[in-house]
Amino acid sequence: MTDYIPFINSQGDCEIAASLYSDAAVYRISLESAERNCSKLPSGPKRWIDAAVDGLNQKDVTKFSKSYTDHISRFPGYEQIADPAFQAAPKATVVFPFVSGALDQCTKYDADWVSVPQLPILSDASRNRINKMMAEAALQWKQQSGFTGKFILPAIFTNQRQINKKTERTKKLNSILSCYQASIADGVWMVDSTLNDQDASDTFNKRFPELVKLHEELNEQIADDAITIAGPYWGLNLVMWTRGIVRYAAVGLGTSYRYNIPGAILQPGKTRVALGPLRRWASVSPELKKWLSETIKTLSADPANAAEFGAIEKEFSHLQQFKKHANLQIAKFYREWFRKFAALPPPGRALALYHDLSSSYVLAKGLKELPEDGTARRPERIQQQLMMNCL
Numbered sequence: 001m002t003d004y005i006p007f008i009n010s011q012g013d014c015e016i017a018a019s020l021y022s023d024a025a026v027y028r029i030s031l032e033s034a035e036r037n038c039s040k041l042p043s044g045p046k047r048w049i050d051a052a053v054d055g056l057n058q059k060d061v062t063k064f065s066k067s068y069t070d071h072i073s074r075f076p077g078y079e080q081i082a083d084p085a086f087q088a089a090p091k092a093t094v095v096f097p098f099v100s101g102a103l104d105q106c107t108k109y110d111a112d113w114v115s116v117p118q119l120p121i122l123s124d125a126s127r128n129r130i131n132k133m134m135a136e137a138a139l140q141w142k143q144q145s146g147f148t149g150k151f152i153l154p155a156i157f158t159n160q161r162q163i164n165k166k167t168e169r170t171k172k173l174n175s176i177l178s179c180y181q182a183s184i185a186d187g188v189w190m191v192d193s194t195l196n197d198q199d200a201s202d203t204f205n206k207r208f209p210e211l212v213k214l215h216e217e218l219n220e221q222i223a224d225d226a227i228t229i230a231g232p233y234w235g236l237n238l239v240m241w242t243r244g245i246v247r248y249a250a251v252g253l254g255t256s257y258r259y260n261i262p263g264a265i266l267q268p269g270k271t272r273v274a275l276g277p278l279r280r281w282a283s284v285s286p287e288l289k290k291w292l293s294e295t296i297k298t299l300s301a302d303p304a305n306a307a308e309f310g311a312i313e314k315e316f317s318h319l320q321q322f323k324k325h326a327n328l329q330i331a332k333f334y335r336e337w338f339r340k341f342a343a344l345p346p347p348g349r350a351l352a353l354y355h356d357l358s359s360s361y362v363l364a365k366g367l368k369e370l371p372e373d374g375t376a377r378r379p380e381r382i383q384q385q386l387m388m389n390c391l
Contacts (some may be wrong), residue, residue: 001025002342004251005242007232007259009033012324014040016253016331021045024250026113031106032071032262038109048113048165051102053074054156054327055263056082057120068263075101081130083192087119090130092137099137103145113227116183120156120193120261128175142184151225153185156261157192164210173214179220187227188218189250191259197233197386198257198280200260204385208236212389215245234256235279235386242341242349242390249335254327271323273312274333277305279360280382281330282318287371289313295367305363345353350390357387362365 006021008014008029014037014308017027022042029038037208038047053075055068059082064072072078077094080086086094099117106114116138119127138151157163180188192211197204202227215230222228226253231237231250234257241249251257255269270282282288290314299306312319319326340356364380375381 001045002339003248004338005229005248006251006253007069008037008041008253011037011040012255012327013037013253016328018042020328020331020335021253024208028250029109030262031102031109032068034106034109046112047110048115048152049106049109049111050115050154051106051117052262053078053098053102053117054083057083057158057261058263059084063265064263065265072263074105078215081119084126086129088126090133092133095130095133096137096140099134100141100145103138103141103147107145111149113152113186114147115189116151116153116179116185118154118156118179120158120310121162121175123159123162123168125171125175131175131179132161132182135185136178138183140344150186150227151182151183152229153183155188155190156259157190158194158261159190160194161194161208163214166213169210169214169217173217173221176218176282180222186221187229187247189229190218191231191233191250192216192331193259193261194260195233195236197236197384198376198387200374200378200381202375205388208239208385211236212240212243212245217239220247225342232259234258234281235382236389238338238341238353239350239386239389242353244346244350249338251338253335254329254331261334271320272325272330273316273319273326274330275309275312276333276337277308277360278364278379278383279337279377279386282370282372284316285371289316289320291368291370292316298367302363312343354387354390357383357390361387 005026005028006017006024008027024045026046026048028048061082075098077098082092102117117134118131163169228246229248229250230240230246232252237249240246272281273284274281280373292309296306296309361380361383367379368376
């Protein structure tokens with residue numbers, strides 16, 4: 001098995017998981033879509049069912065998507081759980097039925113792991129009490145239900161300021177550890193829901209190292225054999241996994257390589273394509289096709305990389321017309337990229353990733369700017385930011 005955890009949210013995710021990621025250690029499946037999707041997944045990987053209660057991050061329940069409303073309304077007291085006033089002064093008589101109702105549903109799908117119900121982390125401490133109470137309720141449910149699988153505690157950050165400064169980070173970590181201990185969880189999944197690590201923002205020069213420190217500080221406080229998970233991201237999850245900071249890397253499946261808190265009505269995303277030699281993706285457009293043609297000419301003395309770009313150019317019209325195929329192309333590249341390091345002994349993975357990114361960086365430095373927004377237009381920018389955190 002490979003140490004990635006694909007996040008399953010749609011039928012398209014199921015198809016890609018079945019065709020490309022059947023060697024995954026675990027599939028994480030949102031309970032919101034479990035009834036539609038569980039039967040479509042291979043039986044090999046373990047199943048981690050998440051009740052998706054973090055969508056109650058949005059207090060106005062009338063703005064939920066229909067799918068999420070249908071899902072969350074099955075659990076008694078969900079409107080109170082979403083109410084900030086209730087979150088600050090929660091009552092066990094409401095919290096326990098809500099938590100037990102959510103976890104009862106999770107176990108209907110042969111879950112090997114389930115998420116401890118938690119709300120996303122805010123900049124203040126207003127959710128500390130309800131998250132602690134939900135963790136306690138989860139343990140009570142586990143003891144009463146006889147569930148023998150693993151408990152994974154989610155820690156979903158909603159602002160980079162919660163991580164970037166040591167003082168604030170320590171406060172958040174203490175709250176996470178309190179819930180971890182209250183639920184007697186087997187592991188922790190941490191993700192910054194605001195991070196798209198392919199944006200190439202200048203803030204990433206500080207943000208990436210601080211997020212790595214958060215995971216390292218967590219490791220100092222939990223058992224050595226605890227399950228630890230980072231992501232989904234594009235590259236920072238891979239960095240932390242190769243360094244041995246986390247046991248598993250959460251990954252997307254060709255569309256989103258970040259974590260979207262459920263509940264919101266999402267707009268269709270851009271069609272993108274993986275630029276394998278550059279270890280990144282780019283938006284499909286006529287300008288990108290022109291860039292590919294020019295790049296292939298530039299790399300006339302580099303036949304291997306020219307051939308990779310040539311293969312993309314050859315199927316460009318097909319990828320542009322059929323988003324499903326573009327998603328598959330990205331997912332296939334990402335699988336092979338990850339497996340390259342999974343095949344190595346653990347002590348050598350981080351250095352191998354550093355060399356992989358630095359070689360890509362050198363290649364990219366000689367190429368023209370991509371038709372992307374902001375600092376992401378520089379072909380070498382993403383590799384540069386990631387490789388500086390590899391060692």
